[in-house]
Amino acid sequence: xxxxxxxxxxxxxxxxxxxxxxxxxxxxxxxxxEPGRHLVETELSEMLQISRGTLREALxxxxxxxxxxxxxxxxxxxxxxxxxxxxxIYSVRAAxxxxxxxxxxxxxxxxxxxxxxxxxxxAMDAAAGGSxxxxxxxxxxxxxTLCRLTGNETLLHSWESLEGSIRMSIMFAxxxxxxxxxxxxxxxxxxxxxxTGDAALARKTILxxxxxxxxxxxx
Amino acid sequence: xxxxxxxxxxxxxxxxxxxxxxxxxxxxxxxxxEPGRHLVETELSEMLQISRGTLREALxxxxxxxxxxxxxxxxxxxxxxxxxxxxxIYSVRAAxxxxxxxxxxxxxxxxxxxxxxxxxxxAMDAAAGGSxxxxxxxxxxxxxTLCRLTGNETLLHSWESLEGSIRMSIMFAxxxxxxxxxxxxxxxxxxxxxxTGDAALARKTILxxxxxxxxxxxx
DNA sequence: CTACTCCCGACTGTAGACAGTCGACTTATG
DNA sequence: CATAAGTCGACTGTCTACAGTCGGGAGTAG
Numbered sequence: 001x002x003x004x005x006x007x008x009x010x011x012x013x014x015x016x017x018x019x020x021x022x023x024x025x026x027x028x029x030x031x032x033x034e035p036g037r038h039l040v041e042t043e044l045s046e047m048l049q050i051s052r053g054t055l056r057e058a059l060x061x062x063x064x065x066x067x068x069x070x071x072x073x074x075x076x077x078x079x080x081x082x083x084x085x086x087x088x089i090y091s092v093r094a095a096x097x098x099x100x101x102x103x104x105x106x107x108x109x110x111x112x113x114x115x116x117x118x119x120x121x122x123a124m125d126a127a128a129g130g131s132x133x134x135x136x137x138x139x140x141x142x143x144x145t146l147c148r149l150t151g152n153e154t155l156l157h158s159w160e161s162l163e164g165s166i167r168m169s170i171m172f173a174x175x176x177x178x179x180x181x182x183x184x185x186x187x188x189x190x191x192x193x194x195x196t197g198d199a200a201l202a203r204k205t206i207l208x209x210x211x212x213x214x215x216x217x218x219x
Numbered sequence: 220x221x222x223x224x225x226x227x228x229x230x231x232x233x234x235x236x237x238x239x240x241x242x243x244x245x246x247x248x249x250x251x252x253e254p255g256r257h258l259v260e261t262e263l264s265e266m267l268q269i270s271r272g273t274l275r276e277a278l279x280x281x282x283x284x285x286x287x288x289x290x291x292x293x294x295x296x297x298x299x300x301x302x303x304x305x306x307x308i309y310s311v312r313a314a315x316x317x318x319x320x321x322x323x324x325x326x327x328x329x330x331x332x333x334x335x336x337x338x339x340x341x342a343m344d345a346a347a348g349g350s351x352x353x354x355x356x357x358x359x360x361x362x363x364t365l366c367r368l369t370g371n372e373t374l375l376h377s378w379e380s381l382e383g384s385i386r387m388s389i390m391f392a393x394x395x396x397x398x399x400x401x402x403x404x405x406x407x408x409x410x411x412x413x414x415t416g417d418a419a420l421a422r423k424t425i426l427x428x429x430x431x432x433x434x435x436x437x438x
Numbered sequence: 439c440t441a442c443t444c445c446c447g448a449c450t451g452t453a454g455a456c457a458g459t460c461g462a463c464t465t466a467t468g
Numbered sequence: 469c470a471t472a473a474g475t476c477g478a479c480t481g482t483c484t485a486c487a488g489t490c491g492g493g494a495g496t497a498g
């Protein structure tokens with residue numbers, strides 16, 4: 001039954017909380033729930049067909065991810081980003097990813113690392129002709145992989161906490177501006193820098209990449 | 220009534236969720252809830268005298284802060300840190316705070332910044348002879364101030380998300396080891412570096428500070 | 439004595455209901 | 469007519485109750 005085990009390994013049993021979390025995150029970062037919009041718990045729980053208690057747990061997490069901002073009396077609304085905040089988000093992102101790049105440079109065996117990164121770039125290549133959403137996804141996947149490969153769970157977690165804000169930044173700036181940051185070549189430069197093992201170079205490459213990206217978004 | 224307004228500005232109206240959050244965070248970072256300990260919702264809600272729903276919202280946030288880890292079927296337990304994780308946490312912390320230092324160096328008017336930092340150092344001085352807890356608090360307050368002064372809310376938020384893990388690291392290593400990192404002089408060096416406006420120097424000073432701190436903790 | 443099965447207790451996932459509070463609209467009053 | 473008081477509706481904060489699921493111990497067959 002070797003061939004049968006694969007589809008039998010765990011049925012999709014995500015809790016309603018997690019499902020609600022994904023659904024809301026997508027709705028916000030896609031702009032379906034526009035920035036500034038007031039979120040009413042009773043309304044949302046009815047739309048999602050879940051109880052308020054379950055919903056509130058999900059909202060709490062989105063709040064901490066920076067996708068929602070709390071007003072008086074616990075009123076939640078979709079966060080609105082201005083240009084300074086986008087630059088700030090990208091500063092932090094740059095700091096995290098430059099740490100990732102530096103860390104990867106110091107790894108003894110970088111072969112697997114660059115292999116994985118090249119695969120991620122291939123995925124970007126494949127998505128290059130496709131939808132804007134697909135290109136964004138493959139781009140973010142590349143950068144998430146960068147963090148994951150370090151083996152530093154805290155780093156990965158911090159980056160993922162920022163991911164929602166990054167997506168909002170792209171949406172806020174407009175998807176067209178966002179994808180202009182996703183040139184495959186620029187990402188190859190990053191991998192090449194890591195491949196040399198030169199931590200300072202890798203850091204510099206990432207910082208420049210992020211600087212350009214932020215500049216493009218707020219332009 | 221000028222003298223009377225101060226105590227009348229807003230009655231302490233923290234929600235039960237926030238109170239529970241503080242109480243649990245303190246209990247965990249103080250070691251009252253030892254690492255690995257299983258947290259049972261019904262038990263905790265009875266101890267804190269709040270409903271499970273309210274408690275769950277607080278637990279969810281602690282989970283995201285990295286103070287709790289989730290087992291199978293949503294069982295939560297107090298996270299246990301090994302030495303690698305402590306180093307990882309301090310790597311991320313170093314990346315964030317070096318960004319803070321760099322940012323502060325680029326500020327046009329650094330006078331207020333260094334003033335605030337000197338005040339924070341004075342507080343450390345005052346606490347130097349006191350309890351271990353007091354010294355830790357004033358140390359963390361210094362570093363939090365460093366992030367706050369940048370005006371980068373995302374940076375501050377990311378740092379605060381890490382704060383719980385930092386406190387756990389100190390507790391895990393033992394408070395005595397922790398306070399050995401809190402020499403007032405070493406912090407004066409940081410402020411001095413920022414004062415020069417030399418971003419590279421400030422960054423280097425912070426990175427070394429964190430490197431030493433992490434090394435002390437896992438020693 | 440071993441292994442397998444069944445049942446019970448414990449705990450989390452989820453739902454629904456009640457209570458308190460604030461804003462907006464209405465009404466009374468000078 | 470303008471201002472202040474009163475009233476209504478909406479929404480969040482909180483609690484209690486119910487359902488589902490897993491782990492472990494008792495019981496039984498081989």
